[in-house]
Every structure is written in structure tokens, then in C-alpha cells.
Amino acid sequence: MSITTTLLLTLCLILLPRARAEADLVVVVNARNGIERLTLDSVINIFMGRYRQLPSGIPAQPVDQPDGRPEKARFYRLLVNKDLAEINAYWARLIFSGRTSPPYQAKSTAEILDRLARQPGAIAYIERNQADPRVRIVLELEH
């Protein structure tokens, strides 16, 4: 029993700081655009530029976190299990064959929240504790 307890304690010590450092990532939209939930597939379609239409019929306008922010790398890891280098190569193909553009890249979380409030079609990902009343969480991404 004492070994199990020690193991459990050690496990807690290892996992706790990590859980605190990696808050949940959530996908958010404008709180007034009437969308309650989005499926993982539709969020993939929007952020990968395959099909950018929200269920309400308005065009989706995806917003990326700034380059170098850990949220960005984590988002694409959770979304399609890809590194940012692979995402970058993916967009190179679409840009240089004249197809869709990558998501707009914001300069800060404040800009993301501002866009979400102003643009009915804006869709972004943030840490759960950054969500404010102007936005609605439509999908939670699991670790």
C-alpha cells in the first residue's frame, strides 16, 4: 500500500504542474451569432481552408494565434496531429496554387477577442480562462 501511495503521490506531483501550465484550449465564436456547437470535422474544415461556412450560412473567418505562441502549436497538434512545419508546408501548396488563404494571424489575444466581438463569422481558439462574455465556446479540445 505504501508503495502505491508513494506512486500516486509522485504521479500527482508530475501531473499537477503540467495540468496548470496547459489549460484547456477551446474554440470560440461571436456570442451572438447563434451557433451552439461545432463538430471537430467542421473546425478542421474551417482552419485548414477546406470548407469555410458556418452552420448559420455565413462565411467563417478563422483567426490564428500569433506565431511562436504555444497555443498555436498545441491547437494544430490537437486538431490534426500535425507540427507547425507541416501546417506551413500544407499552406504553401494552397497559396502557390491560388486556392484559399491561411487563417488571419492575430498579433495578440486581445486582438482575437476584439475580432470575435466585431466579426459575425470570426472563429478562433483560446485558453478557456481567456473566454469573456463576448464569445461562446463551441468546441473543447481534449489533450
Next chain:
Amino acid sequence: MNIGHILWLALIVSPGSAAAADPFATGAVNSGFTLNGFGTLGFARSDNDQAQYVRDLSQPYGLTTNGTAKVDSVLGLQAAYRFDNKLDGMLQAISRYRYDGSYRPEISWAFLHYSPDPDLNLRVGRLGTEFYMSADSRLVGYANLTVRPPPDYFGPLIFSYLDGFDVDLARPVANGLLRGKLFAGYSPESSPFVGNITWDLSGTLLAGGYLDYQTGPWQIRLGHVQARFNKELPLDALVPGIIEAAPELSVSDKWARFDSLGVVYDPGPFQFQAMFSQTRHDSATYEDTRAGYAIASYRIGKATPYLGYSRTLSKANRFAPTSPPLAAQIASATHSDQYTWFLGGRWDIRKDLDLKAQVDWVRGSPSSIFPFRGDPVVWDGRMTVFSLTLDFVF
């Protein structure tokens, strides 16, 4: 060039730019002017001087035991302008080793794109040809895993772009996305034939389309393209009067049909893609061909090792006993019967920059001369190619 000029004019005349407009105020995303570029610095050599290895048959001469940078090196510049949420235009110029042996810049894309709905796209102007999956971005090394698209499969593809239009429509079906595309236009290009003799492809009608279904990590695509050649192959420059003596060699107003199937499985670090194609020619000059390839890769941090296999096999054409023996000899120059194993690695050095190294082991029959340049007469069908490329985008 005309379409390019018109588009440039549109870009210059149109008011506003990204620097002047506040994207917040208009609510627009990615409005205004953008400038991008891509390029590859490559070097490759082989261990066999009997035949010259080329990236595809748009190149008049290839590599031998003397290494060369010409086969894989390319530079592209692209300007795009977004007028509003529904209309944008793009212009792309590239410099690469061309059919005439020069590096003269050419306009590879120049179009206006109208999208009344996010699921419907219409483009008019000069467009990259999407004969097969990824064929319209095969010069963008950074976007591709291997050093070059497998020549056994993509090598006979001499069309890079067309002047015309395309339409594509996407619809969510079940948990996936169904996409259909149609395109048509005329080729403005030329192709090398033998030595310095070139074949004018202008006026060649290209029309085709595909159905594509993507669900989870799977993507599958069925494509069909037809080409109707306009001008005669310059066979008469080699053998005067041969087309008159053997009319079945004529390619003018004859169709070529390209059917293809592509599959991609991409669940994460492991990735797999395979394609199959069948090409049928109405002209007896070209042999009907079946080709295919498969590539598997596994990403470990910044490095992605990959292993691939490609195969091409054509069927000899039968000629009437009354045809001159030279006719069959000419047609046999389009014979392919070989496979290639290739092993390589891609290393993502930093954002927008990668380095690749690859070895290709070509194993074929001595009659397999179509994929090569240099008019191989004595050819054992075996070649090893060593390649190194540095790809970048900006």
C-alpha cells in the same frame, strides 16, 4: 502574356492597399495586396551516362554522372490582390529550366477568382493544370515531401498550365467533404522533342475534372482529363514525309485520355499516399501507359524519412504490315517499362526552409527509353540518382 498584362493592370489601377486599409474597419480578412515566393536550389547526379535523367519531359536535357542544378532548381514570385470578400486575383511568374534550354521567366498563373459562396469557386485566366492530385503545385518543393514528384508517374506530364477556367464546388457529405472540379482551356506551352527541335503545344485543348472525398485522415480522388493536340509532332523534321507514309502517327486533332486515382492517408506523424493512372492515346506515336506510385513517411521531430516505389509500363502499338518499319521504330521511342525505389529524408531546418536528400534506384528494361532524354541507344535500364535540394518559401 496577355492575361498577365491585364491582371497587372487591374492590380495597379485598383484603389487601396493592405497598408492603407484597416481590415478591422471593413470587417474583411486578408484584404489587399500580398507578395510571396518559393524556390528550390537543387543538385543531382547519376551513375550512368547512357541516358539523361529528367524531372519530367518538359526538360530538353537531363542529368548524367556530371551533376547539375538545372533539373530541380526553380524560383517563383507571386502577387495576389483581394478586391473584396468575393473577388481576388493572382499573378505568378517562375524561372526554371525550360523546354528551350533557357531560364526565361514565364507566367505560370494569372487569374481572377470569384467566390459568391464559400463552397463555390470560379477562376478565369491562366491556371495550373491539375491532371493528377498535387500536379498544380509540383514545382513548389517546400509543399512536397520528396525531392521531386516521382518521374515514373509525373514525367510524361508536359502541361504545366492552361489558359481557360475552372469551377469547383464543395459540399459536406456524411462526416466528410465532397469536392468536384471542372476545368477547360487551351495550352500556351511548348515541349522539347528531340535535341533542339521543339513541339508547339499551343491550341491543344485540355479539359477535365475530378471528384474528391475527404474524411478524417483519408482523402480519395478520381480524376479524368482529355487533351486534343492541335499541332503535329515535328516528326517530319527527323524523317521527312513520315506522317504522310504512316498517317496513324499523326497527333493533330487526336485525343489523349488520362484517368487517375489518388489516395492519401494522413493521421499524424505517419503518412501514406498512392496514385494510379492510365493514359490512352488515339495516335499510334504514343504508347498507352499505366503508372503508379506509393510513398510512406514517418515524422520524427524535424526529420521526415520516407520510402517510395513507382512503376510505369506501356504497351507497344501494333502497326499495319503496310506501314513503313520506321513508324514502329518511332513509336517504340515512347516505350516505358521500369520501376524505381527511392529513399530519402526531409529536414525542416526552420520555418519556411527545408533540406532534402534522396537516392533513386531506377531499374528497367533496356527498351524503357521514354522517361529519359539524350536519345539512349545503348542503355542497360539501370540508374542510381543522388539528389540534394534546399526548398524555401517567403
